[in-house]
Amino acid sequence: MNEAQKKYHWKPRLIVGLLMLVLAFVGLVLTYAIPIAESYAWEYWIAMGPTFAVLALALSWYLRHTSLKEKAFSLWHEILHWAALIATVFLIHFYVNAGIIGKVPASLVVLVLLSFSTFLTGVYLDTTFSIIGIVLGLLALLMGWLTQYLAIVLIVVGIVAVLALLVFLHRQRKKFIYSP
Secondary structure, three states, rough: OOOOOOOHHHHHHHHHHHHHHHHHHOOOOHHHOHHHHHHHHHHHHHHHHHHHHHHHHHHHHHHHOOOOOOOOOOOHHHHHHHHHHHHHHHHHHHHHHHOOOOOOHHHHHHHHHHHHHHHHHHOOOOOOHHHHHHHHHHHHHHHHHHHHHHHHHHHHHHHHHHHHHHHHHHHHHHHHHHOO
């Protein structure tokens, strides 16, 4: 393996990053797009804390063991970081069970925590995690915005769809009338 390959390791970073983003997107679909899956969605989000921890620790371990440069943070720091996230998700789970917060808002809170934890991992380990954390945070922001303005978004999308259909039908009518 040459020095450039040792330095960048872009394939494992890409795989882990895409996997994290796909898992978050699946969670959002379960939470918001499939109303019957609300209970399962909450269980899914609970499982995402340990899942993201394993993915991040595995990538960090791989990068650490295939690189010649030492990291300032040990694997124990990383484990403690992700254990704190899992403990926080457990605390939110307690609030859900006590009826203090609903499952859908709690799911969004877990997504925010995942984005924050992933971003911080990027701050002290690898910038790939920061980028993933920012994208996850933007997804959480988008879902909050869509939830708040869903009626307005649906009205605008409906109007645009009707206008597009009218333009399409008008063009088809012109073709039919003026065709020889």
